[in-house]
Amino acid sequence: MPKQTETADQPRLPGRKAQAARNDGLILDAARAVFLADPGAPIAAVAERAGVGISALYRRYPGKEDLLRTLCHDGLRRYNAEADAALENSDGWQGLVEFLERVVDADVHSLTVHLAGTFTPDDAMLPDVLRAGDAAEELVRRAHATGRLRPDFGALDLGLVLEACAAVTMATPERTAQMRRRVLALLIDGMTVDAELPGPPPAGGEFAWRWERRS
Structure with a gap:
């Protein structure tokens, strides 16, 4: 930061x-x-x-939950700030690509991968959760309008891309960052292919289960 x-x-x-x-x-x-x-x-x-x-x-x-909640809320705010910056780009496709690159570099989704289910989110996070969803929808809509984003790619697929990158861990932070960018580049190429994706797309609310507190 x-x-x-x-x-x-x-x-x-x-x-x-x-x-x-x-x-x-x-x-x-x-x-x-x-x-x-x-x-x-x-x-x-x-x-x-x-x-x-x-x-x-x-x-x-x-308590520990308060600290975990603050960490994840800060990550959510960073996600929204990067989305706002990307929406300033008049090129919808380039804005989406730059958004993905900046969020991967900021390592926002490692918090989701590692900490989901370890605390109970509170209502204070809800406005930022809704804002993140709206921003993702708009980023994807603008990218579709350029004709470069595959038509069956939805806003919720952004989470899959970002979490796939966050799952990559190497021996050093520098090498981790390099490999995450490499994986992201491969995934971005796949986002431009006009071919049918397997399985149904993520549904609204389908990822919410992970934030339920695990005993």
């Missing part, structure tokens, strides 16, 4: 608030690394990796 810079419209935070903001950034970065490696890891492992006291972590996040 890009580092924010202070401007005249964004004054420097007072000492305690600035420290709290720094701690929160450290906690979220550490939580992403810890829980992507092991969704069952204890919350204490996050505090240790972040280099903050467990009491500081609990002041911000009362």
Whole structure:
């Protein structure tokens, strides 16, 4: 996530608030690394990796579910921000391709692959969930209008493409990023082929089951 810079419209935070903001950034970065490696890891492992006291972590996040929910909500917001940027492109096909590339580079869908079902989403996420669905529909509609996207590719197929890329893991982060881009390029080529896809397309709500809390 890009580092924010202070401007005249964004004054420097007072000492305690600035420290709290720094701690929160450290906690979220550490939580992403810890829980992507092991969704069952204890919350204490996050505090240790972040280099903050467990009491500081609990002041911000009362429990592990709160931290997991925040991580995934942040990923959803990043997805929506990339979709908004892609919709600014007047070329519907290029906008869709750039959207997929940026979301894969941001590794948003690793959160879905690893953390779905480990916490209960709350109603605060719903507006962003609906916004993501609308944006995906519009991106696909515009790409179809160019004639380059295969006619049987739907908005829900975007999730399949992104999760397929997120499932690729190599020995180093650099190699992982390279291989994910390679897989994405292969999948994008397949998105332009005018041939019938096997099986019925994903249905509305078909992916919702994964977010049900697993005991």
